[in-house]
Amino acid sequence: MQTILQFLRDLQENNNKEWFTSNKERYQEAQKKWNDFCLELISEIGKFDPSVANLTLRDCTYRIYRDTRFSNDKTPYKTHFGVFICPGGKKSMHAGYYFHVGTGIGTGYPHAHMLASGNYCYDKRTVTMLREDISFDWDAFRDDVLGKAAPCFHVDMDDALKKVPKDYPADAPYADWMRLKNYCLLTYENDDFILQPDLVKRVANLFATTKPFNDFINRAVDFEE
DSSP states (O other): OHHHHHHHHHHHHTOSHHHHHHTHHHHHHHHHHHHHHHHHHHHHHHTTOGGGTTOOHHHHBOOSBOOOTTOSOOOSBOSOEEEEEOTTOTTSOOOEEEEEEOOSSSSSTTTSEEEEEEESOOOHHHHHHHHHHHHHTHHHIIIIIGGGSOTTOEEOOTTOOSSOOTTSOTTSTTHHHHTOSSEEEEEEEOHHHHHSSOHHHHHHHHHHTTHHHHHHHHHHHHHHO
């Protein structure tokens, strides 16, 4: 991971076409190492979640080139590598396992290294079903789903509604979950986590604790589909 990390940090300082072109071989070396890592991670996650065991790199990885058409940030390249391993591939809208190596310089997305389970951009019917399922059997969701996740994970409250929807009591123990439009558990990690040996197994072991969460979400996604 050191090769990938150093490339991303240098790219962050020189995010332009001229530098990228002159360092194309470094990019290709970093990309190869990343792809090899991702293939191992798909295989390792497939051991506890067979629904993703046959995914390919194309199903799960992303281009480094940014789409700047609708962004005020016109830098041409992403300064992170990400992989999203979910049933049906990254475009399926299913919940899955996202691992992300950033520059490690700065906090939050996209700078920090990140593990996340779940997904974003659910349609309204799926969100409605998830709210109903969570509120109807909160104790089971709390104990059998959230209770299984490693303690490092926390729910992502970004983009949550400011108020609890009127159909649910604002003082309920599950009230914050009713505010969500996206359902994602995440944790940020530092360079020590990234650079220690056996990264694939350590990442997969953490993700294994979030499988009940992904299964819970995908039940609603599959029903709506």
